Amino acid sequence: MQIDTSAAVSVTNSLGVASTTMTLDPEGMAHLTQVLTNLYADKHLAVLREYSTNALDSHVAAGTTAPVEVTLPTALNPTLVITDHGVGLSRDEIVNVYARYGASTKRGTNTQIGSFGLGAKSAFTIGGQFVVTATKDGRRTVAVFALDNHGVGTVNILAETETVDANGVTVSIAVGDHRQMQDAAEKFFRSWRPGTVLVDGSEPESLYTDGMWLGNDVLHTRRGGITVVMGSVAYPLPASAVHAVRERAGGTWHVHDGRPGLTVFLPIGSVDITPSREAVRDTSRSIDTVAAALRNLPERFEREAHRRTAAATCAAMAVLSTIPLRRAAEWTGVHGLSTAQWRGRPISDLGPAELGSHATFYGKTSRGALSTNTLDKLSVATLDQVTVLVGVPKGRSARRHAKAWVADNRVRLLVQFGDGHDLSGRVDWLTWGDDSPLDTVRFEDIELPSEPDRPRTQTSYDVQLVGGNGQATMTADQVNSAEHPLAYTDDHLPTYAIRSIEFRRALDGYLVIHLRSGQSTAALRRRVPRAVRADDLSRRWVDDRFAALGSLDDLVAAMREHNAVKAAISALGKSRADRITHPTYHRAVTAAASFTSLDPETRELIQRHAGRVPHRGLPALHRDLPLLVRAANFQYDENALDHLVLYANAIAPNPFGAARPGRT
Structure with missing residues (x-):
């Protein structure tokens, strides 16, 4: 790949002093080796990209159409093997190109992908060594590349022999994490043209068949923002550059969160890429090139719409062919797309198909039951989801068959026209059967679920x-x-x-x-x-238990007095509470003792059933000595607690039920 050097600056020396050329410090070679090797954010993807594209470049140079062969590592054999059948490498080429950073034979041409002279060493990012086996003009050379104790790369020629094998190169790299390499391969080889690579002996999944072509150089995929493919390598355009591309393309589409979902195929060298070859550089040249390819994006959608409708043999086919195109245009943000015509009539004029009461729609409720509705219109937007039920025997109900079909095809709509007996027909502009693109299913082809014999069992x-x-x-x-x-x-x-x-x-x-x-x-x-x-x-x-114990009222009253006394003693302390002489307090202590003398099970039972006793006012301790009950509010103040005891002893009982201050 030719590198753009248009930004080079020429400086004239007017002082008569000799210029000095910048060089690499030999003592810093280990450091520079690490810097130049570890350029990559995704090292497994980088290794695949660098050695696979080297293999592809070799095929281009040799003029061969054979695929590059890639064998991915596994748990049993954790070795990545990439083999090409190109021009091969001699011993001198291995030493002068593979073993030298910055050395490249591809800078003067845009027919090959490489140019930086760094990728052949990228295997050092995942391991300390790799093996290159190269055949060229009847000589086979085996070289081992390794990092020495100082981190500097070395090359050792292990063998050099005569051979009758064809030219080619095999690179073998030990991989620590075979799953990451497999994931990287699934992502990387999607952008390779079909027929150019075999991964583990098979064609990989390809975006060439996974999107919508708008001409032969722009593909709508609904994935990511804008991706540039050059020489089978996909380079994402930085998100910061997507808006700039749109502006320079004349604003022919709207950017939805920076994700128009477009892949642009450009000649090698058309845009600037980062040295790691992981992305397009955000340069004016890159933006101008991509914008030029996308400037006529609305026209591309128009041409594709006209191409599809021209090939349609009926209105339904014309509508169906443009539905995915319209959805793609909506996703990308291309608005104002004029409607293609079918036989002189705009697609938009067709509108919903008017069915009257001629059609029945079958669906499924949230509980799994069959739902049926009469359709009077069929929306153009849902036409690609419709399947027509045909061949229903006259006089037969289609409900059981419809329920079975809907259960297995939840993303589809099942429609029955009339009695469903006719294998083909027409309603408004909509046709089904024969040459219609609408899917149909025959009544007799629907498999009903078997109903197992269930023996009657007791509850x-x-x-x-x-x-x-x-x-x-x-x-x-x-x-x-x-x-x-x-x-x-x-x-x-x-x-x-x-x-x-x-x-x-x-x-x-x-x-x-x-x-x-x-x-x-x-x-x-x-x-x-x-x-x-x-x-x-x-x-x-x-x-019966409460009857044996006595009055539940008395038991609950004793429990409440117990709770009040317990709270007061907890706040005052046992020694301070023992100094209280007030008769109400002592009666409460006596009642509490009658409660605590009961066994734990009985006490728990009284507490559980206390709600059965009507509320009869406060316990006596709460009524006659209200401040004593609030002793917890003063439990950290020793003087206040002592005064509470004096207060309690000074309060005389009131024969009418209320407490009043005593006289000294």
């Missing part, structure tokens, strides 16, 4: 033996044959209730059936008549 229930371990699933017959007493709970009973004391005590030894959501209580009682409601057993056990 199963989740059961738990209270006091035992785990759960099991049992049928109604198995539950009825159990020796344990039976109870059931529905799915509304919360988990904490099932784990409560009363549940465990009241149903100890019971086999409890836990109804799942959707299972009927009435059906269970009919199938398992012995089962009783677990909640009823639990409530009865609680009532």
Whole structure:
């Protein structure tokens, strides 16, 4: 590739002093080697690009149309092998070109891709050595390139023999991460022309068949911003240059977030690229060249639209052929695209096809059921998504077949015209069957899903033996044959209730059936008549327990006094609380003791059922000694707490229920 040197400056020396030519410092060779080798942001992609394009250049020089052969590394054989059948290399060429930074044989021509004299050393970015096996004019040379202890590249000729093999070069490079190299190959070889490379013996995926051509040098791909392809290598245009290209192209399209999705194919050397060959340089020359190629972008869309509609044999084909073109123009931002015509009638005049009540649309609801609607119009924009159901036997319903087809083709629209019996027809300007481009599916070709024979099974229930371990699933017959007493709970009973004391005590030894959501209580009682409601057993056990303990009101009152005393002692401290002589406090302490004397299970049970007792005002301690209850507010102030004790002892009981200050 010829390098643009138009920016070179000539300086005339008027002092009579000799000029000095800048050179490379031999002592800094290791540093320069690292700098020149590690130019690349994506080193695996760089290695593929440099050695593969060298191989392609060699094929161009030799005039051969054979593909370059690339074998990607694998976990079992982590070696990248690139083979060409071009002009080959002699021993001297290996030493003078491969082993010298900046040496290149391609700067004087735009028929070859390389020019910087750096790519042949790029293998050092992923490893310390690589092997070159070259054949030229009957001599085979094997050379090993390696980095020495100082990081300087060296070349050693291992063998040089006579051979009858054809000219060519094979580069073998050890790869540490074979997956990254495989990913890089999938990305890189997309821009190569079909037939120019084989990757692991097969043609790689190509963007040449993955986009929409607008002429023979611009491809719409809806990928990225603007990409330039020169000599099979794709170079992205910097995002900063996309707007500049649009302006110099006359603003013929609008930039949507800098992503018009265009690939421009240019001759080698048309634009400036970075030394790493990873992108187009943002220079005036590069911008002018790309802008010149895209200046007539609206006309390119026009020509492609006319080409497509001219080849259409019916209105539907004309509409379908322009739908992807219009979507591409909308994505790129080309507005004002005039409508192509079909037989003297603009496509836009066709509008939606008027179907009357002649068509039925089949779709699928969110729950998987079949939905049907009568269509009176069919939008031009959705025409490429339509499939027509044909060949429906007269008198037969198409619903089952339509449901099966829609389930397998969710991105398509299934339409039935009339009774669906006709294999071809016409409604308004829309035709189907025969030469129509609309997809059709025959009723008889739709496969209905097989319905497996399902034996009738009994309803199963989740059961738990209270006091035992785990759960099991049992049928109604198995539950009825159990020796344990039976109870059931529905799915509304919360988990904490099932784990409560009363549940465990009241149903100890019971086999409890836990109804799942959707299972009927009435059906269970009919199938398992012995089962009783677990909640009823639990409530009865609680009532009996409280009856044995005494009045629930007294128990709850004692619990509340206990809570109040506990809070006061916690704030005042035990020694300070013991100095309180007020009778209400001592009655509260006595009530609290009656509560704490109960076993832990009983105390928990009272707390759980305290809500059953109507609220009857504050505990006596809250009522007669309100400041004492608020002792927590002063718990870090020792003097204040001492005064609270003095206050409590100074307050005399009021026979009418209210507290009043005492007399000293």
